[in-house]
Amino acid sequence: MGTDRMGGVRVAQRFSGVERSATVALLETVQRLRREGVDVLDLSGGEPDFTTPQTVIAEAVSALEGGDTHYTPSRGLPELLGAIGEKLATENGVHVDPATGIIVTPSAKQALFTALMTVLDPGDEVIVPTPAWVSYPAMAALIGARAVPAELRAEDGFRLSRQLLEGRLTDRTRALVINTPANPTGHVLDGEEAAEIVAFAVEHNLVLIVDEIYEKIVYDGHRHLSLASLPGVAERTLTVNGFSKAYAMTGWRLGYLAGPGPLIAQALKVQEHTVSCAASFVQRGGVAALTGAADDIAAMLKEYTVRRELTVTALNALPGVSCAYPEGAFYAFADIRGTGLTSAAFAQLLLERAAVTVAPGSAFGAGGEGHVRLSFAASRDVLEGVGERLTRLAEEWPAP
Incomplete structure (x- = not known):
């Protein structure tokens, strides 16, 4: 029987095994921090920054x-x-x-x-x-x-x-x-x-x-x-x-x-x-x-290729981090096991010390732990800013 309740009202038992979307929750965190004046660079979502084709x-x-x-x-x-x-x-x-x-x-x-x-x-x-x-x-x-x-x-x-x-x-x-x-x-x-x-x-x-x-x-x-x-x-x-x-x-x-x-x-x-x-x-x-819109898609793919390079290069410069080039989509799935941190702890570290948000691999289920996901659908300016922040972080954070 469903026993979960909100304010005394019974809700369906099916919700007992369902959490809120981790990626949507991250977006809300970014929005809150920005309202508070934090200059957050967000790579946690999956939204192209391009304008819809005219x-x-x-x-x-x-x-x-x-x-x-x-x-x-x-x-x-x-x-x-x-x-x-x-x-x-x-x-x-x-x-x-x-x-x-x-x-x-x-x-x-x-x-x-x-x-x-x-x-x-x-x-x-x-x-x-x-x-x-x-x-x-x-x-x-x-x-x-x-x-x-x-x-x-x-x-x-x-x-x-x-x-x-x-x-x-x-x-x-x-x-x-x-x-x-x-x-x-x-x-x-x-x-x-x-x-x-x-x-x-x-x-x-x-x-x-x-x-x-x-x-x-x-x-x-x-x-x-x-x-x-x-x-x-x-x-x-x-x-x-x-x-x-x-x-x-x-x-x-x-x-x-x-x-x-x-x-x-x-x-x-x-x-x-x-x-x-x-x-x-x-x-x-x-x-x-x-x-x-074929020409628009070709132009976006050309730009994603440049952004992929920026993102993977910045990640591979971090101590304890290794990132292969993705074959498709616009995410880098970086292996952070060499840092000795969990994916959640690593994501928290980037947020606290570099004001960069990424998605912890644990959010993506079995096999995701030990990795973090970064979206390079963000603008080149944002990605270059992330690279600069990660470079500074690498200088002050020696490899374990």
Whole structure:
């Protein structure tokens, strides 16, 4: 029975295993410190500092001025569904019917929750390779299911193997979440890993939920691979994506869920009975993003490459810290085990002595301890300031 209470009012038992988002809490800490006059340089979040492409803004403004402020079909605007379908086919090799195989959602986060709600019952289990984004386990818990961590190792480059997955399988396992490029590690799934994941899912009749929100942010010749494009797995794969990271549209809250018609038909019920639809004028902006913002994405990726270099170089200059270059996304996942500190203690040290905020690796689950995550989606000026502060800190803080 649920016994947790607030002010004497009973709350659902499901919340007993769910904490607030660690990354959201860090953002609130930064905002509070800045109100208090502290010059905090924040690398704890995952928000691009770029302005949304002008073509996207112009289209949304035009829609607003034209009175396009009403409900859309719950699946999404036909124009946006068509643009997403075309994008999936040409860029990802994923073929779905835009009329039956896609739902436009108010954020990729909502698409993820919808996907999990669609395939998990209370008591079911979903395997989540970790370190992982903080909301995967929380979403599962809110549904009444359980996220089972498959702990990846930094020494293996955070690569996933079938052997590791088999060790997490039970008779309650229903799904597997894959994030590529990965937050927080920056690892990009390769063909060998993908083949093992597909074979595992097919043999055990599991649904694959694939989070591809960072797909356009890859470096050093790495290429994004969509699992749903591989033979024999499309009918069991739900692909999640959105506009926040690649198009600098975090505040627009626009994402989508794509997959086989029978699964999407059930997912549509979640959409219809919760959020109804994404905002009409925001969807118009989404069409413009998919059809007219390629140059903006290329420019942002070029800048991320410079920022990655600044961040990794500054981290590797710290005593006891080692940081590999991430293959994708815009996070550096630094190994701080050589300092002798926990990730929480290290993050606190940077905050107290350098006024720099980072996310402790422990927030990202099993395998995250011993690391901290820094976002280089911040401006170059901020990153250069962080580098200067870390250099001063290194001079006064000898290696253990």
